[in-house]
Amino acid sequence: MRNIISIGWNSWLKQHKESILLFDSIAAASEIAFMLNGQWDGCNGVIMAKCDEVAVNTATKLLEAAWCYQGASKAVLNRIATDEILCRYAMGEKIFINANLRCAVLPSVKLSEINLSYAKLSWADLSQANLSKADLTAADLSEANLSGADLSKAYLMRANLKGADLQLADMRGANLSSANLSEVNLTDADLTGANLSLADLRGANFNFCNLSGANLTGAKLIESDLAFAKHN
Numbered sequence: 001m002r003n004i005i006s007i008g009w010n011s012w013l014k015q016h017k018e019s020i021l022l023f024d025s026i027a028a029a030s031e032i033a034f035m036l037n038g039q040w041d042g043c044n045g046v047i048m049a050k051c052d053e054v055a056v057n058t059a060t061k062l063l064e065a066a067w068c069y070q071g072a073s074k075a076v077l078n079r080i081a082t083d084e085i086l087c088r089y090a091m092g093e094k095i096f097i098n099a100n101l102r103c104a105v106l107p108s109v110k111l112s113e114i115n116l117s118y119a120k121l122s123w124a125d126l127s128q129a130n131l132s133k134a135d136l137t138a139a140d141l142s143e144a145n146l147s148g149a150d151l152s153k154a155y156l157m158r159a160n161l162k163g164a165d166l167q168l169a170d171m172r173g174a175n176l177s178s179a180n181l182s183e184v185n186l187t188d189a190d191l192t193g194a195n196l197s198l199a200d201l202r203g204a205n206f207n208f209c210n211l212s213g214a215n216l217t218g219a220k221l222i223e224s225d226l227a228f229a230k231h232n
Contacts, residue, residue, distance in 0.1 A: 098117075144165070156176045
């Protein structure tokens with residue numbers, strides 16, 4: 001089950017079509033939500049019923065902060081140190097939307113159900129990490145080391161995993177719809193029941209990968225690449 005706060009926020013969004021703004025610090029997001037009557041998400045995001053960019057720019061200038069719309073190509077949240085994220089997670093915080101964790105060294109960490117949607121995790125070492133049921137929607141995991149990681153039932157829709165090492169990874173029941181898995185190493189990975197619909201799988205290494213019950217509808221792949229995969 002996803003984090004309760006995340007579920008509440010997503011449910012609220014379905015009923016409204018507001019703008020979601022991301023700021024370069026959690027403190028700035030909290031202050032600006034108060035100043036502009038927005039809804040703070042508990043992290044660095046603010047939901048605005050109507051985004052007045054002049055007002056937002058004025059507020060961020062006063063707070064010496066930076067901002068962008070959710071989904072923008074740039075990450076504005078300041079880089080989080082590995083010790084900090086582990087400490088905050090241990091204290092019960094699980095929402096780290098748009099976090100900058102490029103090249104982070106986090107092997108064997110236990111971060112199940114964490115929300116790292118839109119996070120920047122390229123070149124990160126997450127080998128043997130427990131990321132079961134984690135929300136990694138649209139996260140950048142290109143070239144990341146996820147060998148032996150537990151990604152069972154994780155949300156990886158539209159995630160960029162190009163060139164990532166996923167050998168021996170547990171991805172049973174994971175949602176990888178529309179994800180970029182090109183040139184990924186999936187040797188001995190378990191994708192039983194995973195959703196790979198519309199995913200880009202071109203050039204991926206499927207040697208001994210378990211694809212039993214996986215949904216490959218609309219996936220981009222080279223049929224010969226599946227020759228050594230398991231389908232039973």
